[in-house]
Amino acid sequence: MVLENLENWIKAGKIATETRAYALSIVKKGIPLVELAEKIEAKITELGGLPAFPVNLSINEIAAHFTPSHDDKTPAHGLLKIDLGVHVDGCIADTAVSVNLEDDKKNELLIEAANEALNKAIEKFELGAELGEVGEAVASAVKSRNLSPIINLSGHSLKRYELHAGLNIPNYPSGQSDKIEEGAYAIEPFVTDGNGKVIDGKPSGIYLLERDRQVRDMFARKVLAHIREKYKGLPFCSRWIYKEFGSRGLLALRQIEKAGILHHYPILVEKSRARVAQAEHTIILTSNKKIITTL
Numbered sequence: 001m002v003l004e005n006l007e008n009w010i011k012a013g014k015i016a017t018e019t020r021a022y023a024l025s026i027v028k029k030g031i032p033l034v035e036l037a038e039k040i041e042a043k044i045t046e047l048g049g050l051p052a053f054p055v056n057l058s059i060n061e062i063a064a065h066f067t068p069s070h071d072d073k074t075p076a077h078g079l080l081k082i083d084l085g086v087h088v089d090g091c092i093a094d095t096a097v098s099v100n101l102e103d104d105k106k107n108e109l110l111i112e113a114a115n116e117a118l119n120k121a122i123e124k125f126e127l128g129a130e131l132g133e134v135g136e137a138v139a140s141a142v143k144s145r146n147l148s149p150i151i152n153l154s155g156h157s158l159k160r161y162e163l164h165a166g167l168n169i170p171n172y173p174s175g176q177s178d179k180i181e182e183g184a185y186a187i188e189p190f191v192t193d194g195n196g197k198v199i200d201g202k203p204s205g206i207y208l209l210e211r212d213r214q215v216r217d218m219f220a221r222k223v224l225a226h227i228r229e230k231y232k233g234l235p236f237c238s239r240w241i242y243k244e245f246g247s248r249g250l251l252a253l254r255q256i257e258k259a260g261i262l263h264h265y266p267i268l269v270e271k272s273r274a275r276v277a278q279a280e281h282t283i284i285l286t287s288n289k290k291i292i293t294t295l
Contacts, residue, residue, distance in 0.1 A: 003284060005160075008091035009184055013282055013293020015049040016086040016093035020294070023082050029101040030075045033057045034068040034239070044086050052085030052092045053163060054206055054237035063150060063190055063276040064268045065204040070242040079107045081278045083188075090161035090232065094186040095294035096280035109145065110191050110277035117141040117149065117171075117189035118279040122292065125187060127285055131178045135170030138189045148196035149189060150276065153268070158184040158282070161233050184284050194274020200266035205238040207253075208263040215259050220252040224261070235265070 003009055022043045027036060040055045054067040060078040068074060083096035098114060100107035120137040142149045155169030170176060171189050190198075209227055223245055227236060241249040256262055270276050284291040 003182070003184060003286070005089065005091055006284070006286075008088040009093070009284055010291065010293055012049055012086045012088040012091050012093035015044060015047045015088070016084060016095045016282070016294045018047055019043045019084055019086065020082070020095050020097055023084065024097065024099065027076060027080065027082065027099055027101075029077055032072070033074045033076055034070065034072045036076060037068050037239070040082070040084055044084070049086040049088050052087040052094065053235040054240065056081065056083035058083070058276075060275045061194075061270045061273045062201070062267055063153060063198045063270055063278070065206055065265045066267050067204065067206055067237050068239065069205050070239045077101050079104075079110065079275045079277060081276070083278065083280065085163065087161070087234065092158045092163060092184070093282045093293050094158065094163070094188075094280060095282060096188060096278045098277040098279065106193065107275065107277070110147065110193065110275060113142050113145045113147050114189050114191040114277040114279040117191060118187060118281060121169075121187050121189060122281065122283065125180060125185070125283055125285070126290065127180060127182065127287075129180050131167075131169060131176040131180065132174050134187070135176070136173040138171045139173055142189070142191050147191050147193050150192055150196055150198055150270070152197050153188075153190045155185060155187040155280075158186060163234060180285065182285050182287060184282065186280060186282050188278060188280035190276055190278050192270050192274045192276045194270050195272035197271045198268040199271050201269040202267050204265045204267045206235050206265040207237065207257070208235050208265070209233060209261065210263040211261050213259060213261050215256055215261070217252065217255055219248065220255040223249055223252040224256050227256070
């Protein structure tokens with residue numbers, strides 16, 4: 001897919017890069033996750049973008065899809081993944097970094113492996129390359145350290161206002177012969193010393209508008225209209241609804257979910273409860289160049 005508005009995709013990447021650096025400058029053991037999330041998302045807006053999804057702050061065996069609720073009390077600790085997204089008029093940048101908040105050598109090994117796997121995947125990621133080759137590069141880098149890639153998590157193609165746009169980029173030798181074409185992609189290896197698979201945990205408080213239906217309650221209709229107009233098909237969270245509408249908004253959100261209009265993402269947990277590290281960059285491929293927008 002040939003991208004339109006390339007300048008917006010690149011701008012989103014620059015904002016994401018600067019925001020990631022800001023996140024690393026303020027994160028420390030003990031900072032409340034809700035404070036960290038609010039500061040990261042505010043920085044995105046301050047720099048001229050909007051969050052493409054609620055910032056994920058997943059600790060230890062939680063691989064993805066944890067964002068704090070408005071009243072969350074969890075302090076940052078352990079092996080923390082900071083996964084953030086930025087959009088500029090729907091053009092998305094998605095990036096993640098893992099942080100060792102303890103004096104723990106295993107955490108460092110997992111982080112190093114995730115970073116190396118990402119670099120190897122980027123090297124392979126060229127027009128015409130097969131997706132299975134990218135997965136092979138990730139797995140080879142990870143297994144050389146006697147660790148495992150998480151095989152049921154993957155990178156993904158990006159389209160305007162579409163975070164997961166249909167094409168999955170494997171983190172293992174999948175045998176996929178699909179050829180990589182022009183477009184925008186998020187590459188994100190996940191590494192563990194455990195089973196190498198994730199399972200669904202508790203509901204995350206992260207949602208996606210899935211169906212175009214209506215609800216009976218008038219206030220719930222107001223909240224639903226806000227979701228449609230504000231997020232335009234991108235993920236959002238209960239914390240954002242609470243900030244806009246208070247506790248009444250959370251009741252409306254439950255009504256909207258009950259009506260079958262929303263997809264509620266589960267928290268993703270490593271099956272054997274082993275720790276997980278993640279690294280991620282966004283790449284744009286054109287007919288004559290490869291741009292890592294979040295480098």
